[in-house]
Structure formats: structure tokens, C-alpha cells
Amino acid sequence: MKKNITINLCGRLFQIDEDAYELLQQYIDSLRSSFGKQEGGDEIVDDIEARVAELFDELRQQGIEAITIEHVKDIITRIGKPEELTGEEEKKSEEGKSTNWEEQARSAGQKIYNNVRERTAGKKLYRNPKDKMLAGVMSGLAVYTNTDPVIWRLLIILFTMCYGVGIFIYIVLALVLPEAKTPEQLLQMEGKDVTPQNLADVVVEKEKQPIQRPNLVRMFFSFLLKICFAFFVIIALIVCIGLFIGFLFALIATVSALILPLNSTVPFSLEAMGLTGVWLNNPTILGIFVAALFLALLIPIYGTIHMLLSLSGKIRPMGIIQRIVWIFLWVVAVCTAAPLAFTIADYHNQYIFNRHDSDWQTIYQGTKMSTEDADFLRQGDWNLIKAENCAHYTANGEHFTGDWDKRYLDAWNNDCKEVFQAERKENVEPGIYKLACNARAEGPGPCIYVVGVKKILQQIPVNGNEGGALGNGWNTVMIDSIIVTGDSVAYGVSTDVGFTGKPCRAKWFSATDFKLSRVGDLPKK
Amino acid sequence: MNIENAKSQMRKGMLEYCVLLLLEHRPSYASDIIQQLKNAELLVVEGTLYPLLTRLKNDGLLQYEWQESTQGPPRKYYALSKEGEKFLEGLDAAWTELSNTINYLKNVTPKLLESK
Numbered sequence: 046m047k048k049n050i051t052i053n054l055c056g057r058l059f060q061i062d063e064d065a066y067e068l069l070q071q072y073i074d075s076l077r078s079s080f081g082k083q084e085g086g087d088e089i090v091d092d093i094e095a096r097v098a099e100l101f102d103e104l105r106q107q108g109i110e111a112i113t114i115e116h117v118k119d120i121i122t123r124i125g126k127p128e129e130l131t132g133e134e135e136k137k138s139e140e141g142k143s144t145n146w147e148e149q150a151r152s153a154g155q156k157i158y159n160n161v162r163e164r165t166a167g168k169k170l171y172r173n174p175k176d177k178m179l180a181g182v183m184s185g186l187a188v189y190t191n192t193d194p195v196i197w198r199l200l201i202i203l204f205t206m207c208y209g210v211g212i213f214i215y216i217v218l219a220l221v222l223p224e225a226k227t228p229e230q231l232l233q234m235e236g237k238d239v240t241p242q243n244l245a246d247v248v249v250e251k252e253k254q255p256i257q258r259p260n261l262v263r264m265f266f267s268f269l270l271k272i273c274f275a276f277f278v279i280i281a282l283i284v285c286i287g288l289f290i291g292f293l294f295a296l297i298a299t300v301s302a303l304i305l306p307l308n309s310t311v312p313f314s315l316e317a318m319g320l321t322g323v324w325l326n327n328p329t330i331l332g333i334f335v336a337a338l339f340l341a342l343l344i345p346i347y348g349t350i351h352m353l354l355s356l357s358g359k360i361r362p363m364g365i366i367q368r369i370v371w372i373f374l375w376v377v378a379v380c381t382a383a384p385l386a387f388t389i390a391d392y393h394n395q396y397i398f399n400r401h402d403s404d405w406q407t408i409y410q411g412t413k414m415s416t417e418d419a420d421f422l423r424q425g426d427w428n429l430i431k432a433e434n435c436a437h438y439t440a441n442g443e444h445f446t447g448d449w450d451k452r453y454l455d456a457w458n459n460d461c462k463e464v465f466q467a468e469r470k471e472n473v474e475p476g477i478y479k480l481a482c483n484a485r486a487e488g489p490g491p492c493i494y495v496v497g498v499k500k501i502l503q504q505i506p507v508n509g510n511e512g513g514a515l516g517n518g519w520n521t522v523m524i525d526s527i528i529v530t531g532d533s534v535a536y537g538v539s540t541d542v543g544f545t546g547k548p549c550r551a552k553w554f555s556a557t558d559f560k561l562s563r564v565g566d567l568p569k570k
Numbered sequence: 571m572n573i574e575n576a577k578s579q580m581r582k583g584m585l586e587y588c589v590l591l592l593l594e595h596r597p598s599y600a601s602d603i604i605q606q607l608k609n610a611e612l613l614v615v616e617g618t619l620y621p622l623l624t625r626l627k628n629d630g631l632l633q634y635e636w637q638e639s640t641q642g643p644p645r646k647y648y649a650l651s652k653e654g655e656k657f658l659e660g661l662d663a664a665w666t667e668l669s670n671t672i673n674y675l676k677n678v679t680p681k682l683l684e685s686k
Contacts, residue, residue, distance in 0.1 A: 055642075055643050056643050057642065057643065080621070083621075084624075084628055085624040085625075085627075085628055088624055089620045089621050089624045092600060092620045092623070092624070092646070093617055093620050095600075095643065095645075096600065096601065096604075096616065096617075096620070098642070098643070099601055099642060102641070102642055122615075123615065123616055124615060124616045124617040125614075125615025125616065125617035125618060126615075129615050129617070129618070130615070130617040130618055130620075130621055
């Protein structure tokens with residue numbers, strides 16, 4: 046018993062078996078693709094289609110009601126395979142052409158080229174549905190390279206033992222490689238020519254696919270596959286939902302940032318997000334970041350939805366090139382968005398600090414600052430000699446002891462433009478002294494200094510906020526052999542290039558625990 | 571080189587000329603031509619004719635018109651164009667020449683062998 050359908054061929058209706066129809070469709074399609082290149086190709090195929098209709102008509106007049114695959118096969122042999130039809134025309138023109146040895150040499154070269162091409166590129170890489178443990182990736186590779194799938198399976202298991210690299214490779218390949226589904230793809234996978242005869246074989250083979258013997262290993266793997274698949278779908282959905290929520294937030298933020306006036310402080314306004322500073326100073330960065338962010342969020346959402354739909358058979362899966370292009374775009378988007386996110390976060394932090402300036406009503410030595418900053422400087426007897434472009438003058442929270450409340454001198458400017466100099470004077474007896482302090486810097490430039498008989502500078506080691514001898518980027522900085530002949534000594538920290546002679550390339554520095562101690566007497570003259 | 575191959579090469583070379591000959595006196599549609607060529611054992615696979623007809627038409631040697639049919643959809647009836655007629659005359663001349671040559675060679679060869 047076979048399913049039977051009615052088709053309309055050149056305005057006439059015919060009853061035809063489903064497999065016969067499929068074969069006929071493949072035949073007409075392959076005719077179209079081989080005649081498509083030449084002039085009037087469509088017309089030729091239309092004429093042949095009309096001829097098929099005529100032959101069907103003859104069959105009907107002989108009393109045949111339903112056309113079977115055998116009839117279609119006969120008709121195809123009668124009309125001819127695509128390569129028989131196009132080949133003859135080409136051969137004829139070739140024969141006419143190859144009159145001199147040059148042409149002959151060229152056609153010989155062409156033959157060798159064709160031969161090589163046939164061996165190497167005759168096949169297309171697909172996932173093989175006919176012999177699969179999980180997704181048919183390994184057996185697809187095996188068919189492509191004409192090797193045993195067991196080798197590939199062992200290889201991937203070996204790779205999996207190396208920190209699970211194999212699993213990653215497998216997933217990537219399973220996503221990138223399309224599965225050979227249509228008879229045409231199955232033929233391409235095996236490197237067979239797409240001819241009506243071969244197509245018929247595939248269609249027939251599909252029809253009476255042997256019932257696979259129950260195999261414990263296979264059953265186990267297919268059970269594993271089903272679990273993995275379900276797990277994968279759930280994870281994909283969760284990730285998709287997460288990305289979608291992220292996308293919604295990003296969309297709301299972008300729209301409200303564009304619509305709301307600059308001085309608005311409602312949630313999601315630029316001001317509330319602390320992004321007014323970036324927007325005014327560097328709108329390009331923000332624009333590129335938002336575009337890249339949208340791409341980075343939307344591509345996986347689109348990809349996941351597309352894949353889930355194609356897995357459920359609602360739409361055609363993406364082609365291999367399409368997949369590679371999307372993955373490439375996504376990587377570019379992520380690689381663009383990630384570093385920009387850090388830059389924007391820096392601007393954001395600085396802006397948040399600066400924003401409080403207007404609230405900071407305490408004035409210490411002529412500079413407006415927060416009460417905490419002023420108190421710390423006053424208690425430490427610090428003279429604020431330079432204080433330009435600083436987001437703040439002291440800070441807390443990253444002291445190497447981990448003590449959150451411990452304050453330290455700290456200046457910050459995201460463009461390294463802070464000019465800061467704090468100095469303390471101590472009355473001492475003449476003698477030899479040494480100075481110790483704990484400090485850290487984000488870049489070169491900031492210096493600890495002492496002014497005794499002469500000025501001594503010591504650059505703060507550049508560790509950022511990680512590592513260092515003390516942790517959190519902190520190191521102990523020492524200045525030895527300070528000769529003091531007068532009755533006082535001044536020391537402190539400076540980023541001022543006019544004072545240190547070293548241009549400041551640090552966004553910030555921190556310094557604290559200054560301690561001047563006497564080492565000995567001055568040598569007697 | 572086997573004989574079938576050689577025969578099919580000869581037939582192929584002739585096909586164009588034969589189609590033009592068939593259409594010289596009365597317009598026909600593709601299936602007619604196929605039937606006649608098959609009777610003359612000139613055609614192996616039917617599909618070969620269609621690209622040939624289209625090529626001849628595109629070269630301006632043939633023209634066609636649609637005609638209603640009593641059974642089935644309208645058919646394309648092919649006929650020679652003015653150019654096609656001239657072309658056929660050229661082919662006729664070439665054929666006569668060729669067949670003369672062949673006949674001459676067939677008759678003359680035994681004599682040559684005898685004289686040796």
C-alpha cells in the first residue's frame with residue numbers, strides 16, 4: 046500500500062505515488078539546475094515537463110490509473126539523465142573547438158583537474174543521519190574522509206579526556222554542520238552524482254529502511270542523546286530567556302536615554318545610569334557599545350529560536366555559510382562590546398564620584414571636597430599643594446589590610462589628568478632619616494618624595510589593584526639616607542609633572558602610612 | 571573505440587541536419603519529431619531533442635507557434651525560418667558533397683588495393 050497524491054502537470058491532473066512524485070520532483074529539479082546555466086534553460090525544462098505530461102497521458106490511455114515509481118524510472122530512462130542531455134551539447138561544442146594542440150593541452154589539464162576535483166571535493170561535509178551515535182558528526186567525517194567512524198569516535202573520546210575539549214569540539218561541529226536530510230544531500234555526502242537513478246535508489250532505500258536491530262550500545266547512546274538533547278533544549282531556552290531579558294533592559298535603557306532630557310533622573314535615564322558623562326564626552330564609544338551589545342544579545346536569541354524551530358521541523362536549518370557568518374558576527378560583537386564595557390564602567394565610576402562634587406560643601410585649603418576627604422587630610426596634617434581634575438582626594442575600601450574603613454590618599458582621573466600633591470612637614474633634629482609608606486598606582490608617574498637637603502623621588506610601583514607585596518596592588522615604598530641638616534623635613538606624594546618630572550600615566554594612585562624615622566646622626570665633619 | 575560509440579557520434583553529428591530536414595515541408599511539434607527520429611533510429615534518449623530545438627530557435631533557424639490540441643494542452647509547433655531554409659540549403663550541399671566523397675572512397679579503395 047502506498048500513499049497517493051494528485052499533481053498538476055502542465056494543467057493536467059495525474060494520480061501519482063508519493064515516492065514516484067518525489068523522484069519526478071528530484072529529476073525536474075536536477076534538470077533545472079543543470080540546464081539553469083545555459084540560455085533558454087528554463088524553456089527546455091518546461092518543454093521536457095510537457096513531454097512528461099504527455100507520456101503520463103499515454104499511460105492513462107493504456108488504463109493505468111496511478112503512476113508508480115517504475116513508470117517514472119522508465120520515463121527518465123526514455124527522456125535521459127541530465128548529464129546525458131547537457132553533456133552531448135557540450136561535447137559537441139568541445140569537439141568543434143579543440144583544433145590545435147593548445148586547446149588539447151588545455152582540455153587535458155581540465156581532465157586532470159576534474160579528476161582531482163572528483164576525488165577531493167566531490168563530497169560535501171554533512172552530519173550523517175544513517176549511522177549515528179549522537180548527532181552523526183563523527184560518521185559524517187568518516188564518510189567525508191572515507192574512513193571508519195570508529196577512528197573518529199575514539200579520537201573525540203580521547204579529546205574529551207583532555208579537559209573535555211572533545212565535548213566542546215563536538216558541540217561546535219554539531220551546530221555548524223547541517224544534517225544530510227534530502228536525498229540530494231545524502232548523495233552529496235557520499236560523493237555520488239545527483240542523477241535520477243541515484244536519487245531513485247535513495248528514495249527507495251528510504252522507503253524500505255531496514256529496522257535497526259536493537260543494540261544495547263546504540264540504545265544506551267540514543268538514550269544518552271535524548272537526555273542530552275532535552276537538557277540542551279532547556280539550557281538553550283533558559284539562556285535565551287536570560288538574553289531576552291537583558292535585551293529588554295538594554296532596549297528600555299537605550300530608548301529612554303534617547304527620549305528623556307539630560308537632566309531627567311527617572312530610572313533608566315542617562316543620569317540615573319551615571320552615563321551622562323560618557324554621553325557628553327564620548328558618544329561614539331557609547332553608540333558602538335550599544336550596537337555591539339544588541340548584536341551580542343540578539344544573535345544567540347535568533348540562533349536559538351531558529352535552531353529550535355528547525356529541530357521541530359518548522360523551518361529549514363541554516364546553511365553552513367550562514368552559520369559561520371552569524372558566529373563570526375557574534376564573536377566580533379562580543380569582542381567589541383566587552384572592552385568598551387570596561388571603558389564605559391570607568392567613565393561611569395568617575396562620573397558618579399564627580400557628581401557628588403556639588404554636594405561636597407566642605408572646603409579644605411581652598412578646595413571643595415567631601416567631609417571625609419577634608420577630615421582625613423586635616424587629621425594627617427596634609428597640605429594640599431596641587432588638586433586639579435581629581436575625582437576625589439582620599440578613598441577607602443581597598444586598603445591592603447582589607448579594613449573597609451581605613452582611608453588613604455587617593456586621586457583619580459579616568460584620562461590620567463589628575464594633578465595631585467599632598468605634603469606634610471615634620472619638625473625634626475638634624476640627622477639621617479628614612480621614609481616608609483605603603484602605596485600603589487595604576488600606571489607610571491605618581492611619586493613619593495622627600496625634601497630634606499635635596500629632593501628625593503621614588504616612583505610608586507605599578508601593580509594596579511592586584512598583587513604587590515601587600516596585596517590589592519600595595520607595596521611598601523622606602524626612601525633611605527635622607528640627610529636633614531635643618532630643623533624640618535617635608536614629604537608627600539605627587540603626580541605633578543612639574544614637580545616630579547615624570548608625566549602621569551596613571552588613572553589613580555593610593556598612598557598611606559607615611560612614617561619618617563631617624564636612622565642615625567649626621568657624620569661629624 | 572567501440573562501434574556503438576562511433577555510431578552514436580555519427581548520429582549526433584547528423585541530428586541537427588535531420589531535424590531541419592523533418593521540418594522543411596511541414597511544421598511539427600516535439601513529440602512528432604521524436605517519433606520520427608525514433609523510427610529512423612536516430613534518437614537514443616528523447617531529452618536530447620529539447621536543448622537542440624531551443625538552441626536552433628535561439629540561433630534563429632527555427633520559429634514556433636502555439637497550437638491548440640484535441641488531446642491535452644496547447645503544443646509548440648516548430649517550423650523553419652527564412653534563415654533556417656538558407657542554412658538547410660547549405661547543409662544539403664555539404665551532405666551531397668560528403669556522400670559523394672564517401673561513395674567515391676568506397677568505390678575507389680578496392681581499385682587502389684588491386685593496383686598495388
